[in-house]
Amino acid sequence: MNERRNLKRRKFAYYMRVLDDGTLKLIGHLSDISTKGFKIDTQNPIAPGLKFRLRMDLTSEVSNKSHILFSAVTRWCRLDPTDPFIQNVGFEITDISTEDSAIYQRIVDKYGT
Helix, strand or coil: CCCCCCCCCEEECCCCEEEECCCCCEEEEEEEECCCEEEEEECCCCCCCCEEEEEEECCCCCCCCCEEEEEEEEEEEEECCCCCCCEEEEEEEEEECHHHHHHHHHHHHHHEC
């Protein structure tokens, strides 16, 4: 598969959950991140092209807010190359407030390696 990403992703060095904002159901855990999107590890496949309203719970190291909210769309899903029970899913952020975008950038800078 050809790489179409314009921004380099960074491995994510912190255990951070990504939740569906409507149901608070766990979608997955961040495994890498860029300024425009991220990859999660999850147990269930998620089809490309699905739109989500997502929530990320925060640590006090990046914000005094408890969480950020944003919209994202799945771009791809594939089986993890080392763990046959895990799916890797790529998301592109499509809508985020200015304030939450600044916090997201702090997450990229602080935890992306």
